[in-house]
Amino acid sequence: MTNTVSAPSKRYWGKTVISFLVVLFAMPLGHALMILMEHFLQPQAMHVAAFVMGAVGLGIVISGVFVKGDTRQTLLGLAGGMLFWTGWVEFLLMYYADRYGVQPEIVNGEIVTQPEYLIMPATFGFWMLIMTVYIFSVKTGCYFITWIQKRIFGKRKDEYVTRPLTRHTSITTFMELNMMMWACYLLLMFCYDPNFLGDHHPVTLIIGAGCLVGAVFMFIKELKIASWGANIRMAIATVIVFWTPVEIMGRINLFNEIWIAPLEHVTEMVSILAVFLVLAAYLIFKSVRKKRTDA
Numbered sequence: 001m002t003n004t005v006s007a008p009s010k011r012y013w014g015k016t017v018i019s020f021l022v023v024l025f026a027m028p029l030g031h032a033l034m035i036l037m038e039h040f041l042q043p044q045a046m047h048v049a050a051f052v053m054g055a056v057g058l059g060i061v062i063s064g065v066f067v068k069g070d071t072r073q074t075l076l077g078l079a080g081g082m083l084f085w086t087g088w089v090e091f092l093l094m095y096y097a098d099r100y101g102v103q104p105e106i107v108n109g110e111i112v113t114q115p116e117y118l119i120m121p122a123t124f125g126f127w128m129l130i131m132t133v134y135i136f137s138v139k140t141g142c143y144f145i146t147w148i149q150k151r152i153f154g155k156r157k158d159e160y161v162t163r164p165l166t167r168h169t170s171i172t173t174f175m176e177l178n179m180m181m182w183a184c185y186l187l188l189m190f191c192y193d194p195n196f197l198g199d200h201h202p203v204t205l206i207i208g209a210g211c212l213v214g215a216v217f218m219f220i221k222e223l224k225i226a227s228w229g230a231n232i233r234m235a236i237a238t239v240i241v242f243w244t245p246v247e248i249m250g251r252i253n254l255f256n257e258i259w260i261a262p263l264e265h266v267t268e269m270v271s272i273l274a275v276f277l278v279l280a281a282y283l284i285f286k287s288v289r290k291k292r293t294d295a
Contacts, residue, residue: 011223012231018279019228019235020219023078025276027243028259030086032269035262043098050091057083064170070229071287075280077173078236085178093119112199112251113192121189127182139164142176173233180240188247199251208248215242228286 037046060080064073097115105113134145135152139161153160191197191204198204218238225231250257258265 010226012226013223015228015231016219016222016225016235018282019232020222020238022276022279022283023232023235023239024242025272025279026078026082027239028269028272029276030082031257031259032262034086034090035260039263047091047095050087050095052087053083054087054089054091057081057085057087061170061174064173065168067170069287069290070169070227071232071283071290073169074173074229074232075283075287077170078177078232080170081174081177084174085181089178089182090116093117113189117185117189120185121193123182124186127179127186130179136161169229173236176233177236177240180237184240184244188244191248192251199248204248208245211241211244215239215245228283228290232283 037049041049057080060076060083062080064076064080067073067076093116094114097119102115102119104111104115105118134140134142135148138145139158140146149157149161187207191201191207192199215238218234218241222231222234222238225234249255258268262269
């Protein structure tokens with residue numbers, strides 16, 4: 001899913017740091033948006049707003065198919081994908097969890113897992129369905145899927161997986177974002193489940209440490225990517241892997257997750273939002289400027 005253009009002898013620190021921070025700051029802002037909607041909207045209005053949010057996100061992604069420019073298409077795929085995930089995945093799970101009375105997980109009188117995340121592992125089969133298509137039917141630039149294909153097919157990989165899907169950058173970005181978020185949530189829910197491991201289990205901690213180390217290597221790889229669009233797409237993968245240990249550390253109370261209580265941390269969240277908007281505006285400016293230069 002991640003298609004990269006690399007220049008092996010040069011490191012693009014500016015592009016990489018900006019791309020990484022834009023995607024990184026989008027994560028807590030997405031969490032905070034959900035909390036604020038729950039706080040300020042009545043349940044019926046909230047679910048309607050969430051459904052509209054998901055539809056708008058899908059519309060943004062589809063509009064990217066008809067937009068020229070790799071960076072612009074990537075940004076539309078990222079923005080639309082975040083809205084889609086929040087509106088049509090997380091909020092829909094929340095709606096049906098509330099509707100059918102799914103109870104949160106409570107430990108020592110404190111809610112540690114909301115109901116919508118408790119039912120998310122039931123979607124594992126759907127995730128595997130899509131991954132099966134990617135692994136056996138799609139020639140892709142995603143390093144993870146390519147690695148699996150090499151393990152399965154060996155030297156005959158190009159014989160069995162011969163062609164890519166029709167490539168639209170916004171759709172590629174959208175799918176990468178949602179598939180990786182989905183995969184990491186499934187992984188976390190498996191780790192947190194005391195029937196399997198538990199949030200303080202050594203394997204859970206090892207998985208978190210492994211993802212942190214992996215994110216560092218992915219960031220180093222990202223430093224070599226020259227184009228803005230490909231750099232942002234690599235940043236999406238890097239941040240999602242990096243966010244996995246962040247979630248685990250927050251779960252075991254190693255730090256305070258300010259984005260789950262944004263009204264108690266207004267200054268911090270406004271600062272994150274301001275930096276995010278400045279960096280996003282810079283990316284949009286660079287994209288528009290490049291389009292004018294190319295024209």
